[in-house]
Amino acid sequence: MYRKILITALGLFITINIIAQHKTENLIIVTLDGMRWQEVFSGADTTILKIKKFTKDSSGTSNSFAANGAELRRQKLFPFLWNTVAKQGQLYGNRWLNNNVDNANKYKFSYPGYNEIFTGYADTLVNSNDKIWNKNTNVLEFINQQKRYENKVAVFATWDVFPYIFNSKRNGLFVNADVDTLKFKNPSLQLINDMQFLTTKPIDVRPDVFTYFAAREYMKAYKPKVLYIAFDETDDFAHAGEYDQYLKSAHAEDAMIADLWNYIQTTNEYKNKTTLIITCDHGRGDIIKENWQHHGEKVEDAGQIWIAAIGPDTKPLGEIKTGGLLYQKQLAATFATILGFNFKSNNEVAAPIKSIYN
Numbered sequence: 001m002y003r004k005i006l007i008t009a010l011g012l013f014i015t016i017n018i019i020a021q022h023k024t025e026n027l028i029i030v031t032l033d034g035m036r037w038q039e040v041f042s043g044a045d046t047t048i049l050k051i052k053k054f055t056k057d058s059s060g061t062s063n064s065f066a067a068n069g070a071e072l073r074r075q076k077l078f079p080f081l082w083n084t085v086a087k088q089g090q091l092y093g094n095r096w097l098n099n100n101v102d103n104a105n106k107y108k109f110s111y112p113g114y115n116e117i118f119t120g121y122a123d124t125l126v127n128s129n130d131k132i133w134n135k136n137t138n139v140l141e142f143i144n145q146q147k148r149y150e151n152k153v154a155v156f157a158t159w160d161v162f163p164y165i166f167n168s169k170r171n172g173l174f175v176n177a178d179v180d181t182l183k184f185k186n187p188s189l190q191l192i193n194d195m196q197f198l199t200t201k202p203i204d205v206r207p208d209v210f211t212y213f214a215a216r217e218y219m220k221a222y223k224p225k226v227l228y229i230a231f232d233e234t235d236d237f238a239h240a241g242e243y244d245q246y247l248k249s250a251h252a253e254d255a256m257i258a259d260l261w262n263y264i265q266t267t268n269e270y271k272n273k274t275t276l277i278i279t280c281d282h283g284r285g286d287i288i289k290e291n292w293q294h295h296g297e298k299v300e301d302a303g304q305i306w307i308a309a310i311g312p313d314t315k316p317l318g319e320i321k322t323g324g325l326l327y328q329k330q331l332a333a334t335f336a337t338i339l340g341f342n343f344k345s346n347n348e349v350a351a352p353i354k355s356i357y358n
């Protein structure tokens, strides 16, 4: 009996201690669809830049993104990742340094990838990009049900399959995708709503910049505690074989993330209590150079991904240069744990990535 009380007291002490040490109250997640780790860690691929069918404006694109050495090139392409996250946060997935991040799912395309990120489970039954209501419980709906987080979780996505991936019909999660009307009285959101219906659509869904501004203005007006922004252009331009556009979209998305991070630093609700995690749903080929465009089950190296994190609980380790292997499915529990929650689901949930919050 005595021992039981002691153990209970000890457990309580440890729990209180963990909560006390915890600084993160808000979480921002951003994904760049199908963004390869190769460009994240070494910038523009100089071989693909020279192949005319992939890079129409070879000299212009080279002027923007080419440089001698991987470190300079990656800084040109992703200035926020390499000037800010690499100094104050962490970057996982440089396989040239034997630091690996993998899809646990074997399919290596979008819906299975996003399902894995947000449910913590690589479900073999999730094997299509079709608009199917997801049966699995996701970590965002879980957080949305926690005290102080009710109706404080929001998703802004370019791709129109996200309402199905999160099954917002079942759980009432706020998911604004593609040209879902922005029904707000806020004048900025009304303007973005008008623009998203009138813009050209090079990738057939609203451009990422509208997804970003909708998310940013929503954040300013309604102060969500968890915000997920899902960009899409990189994947579409890669499939189209347009390497220059793929790089330009990646560069623009990096700038949008920087803009958001700068906003966070100027706002009392978010400053010093917000963690930002950036990742992707899948990689693309590289062993066979032409496969940079493609991904999926048949592309051997398309399950190779990357993760970046920055925030008050994340040690400034920069680029992780030690060997290791992380899985995409570990992100769901990481999102929950960094906010002080223990994500449970009807499926097995993979362990969180401790080094991000320890």
Ligand SMILES: [Zn+2]
Pocket (backbone or CB within 6 Å): 034, 109, 110, 235, 236, 239, 295
């Ligand atoms: Zn794709």
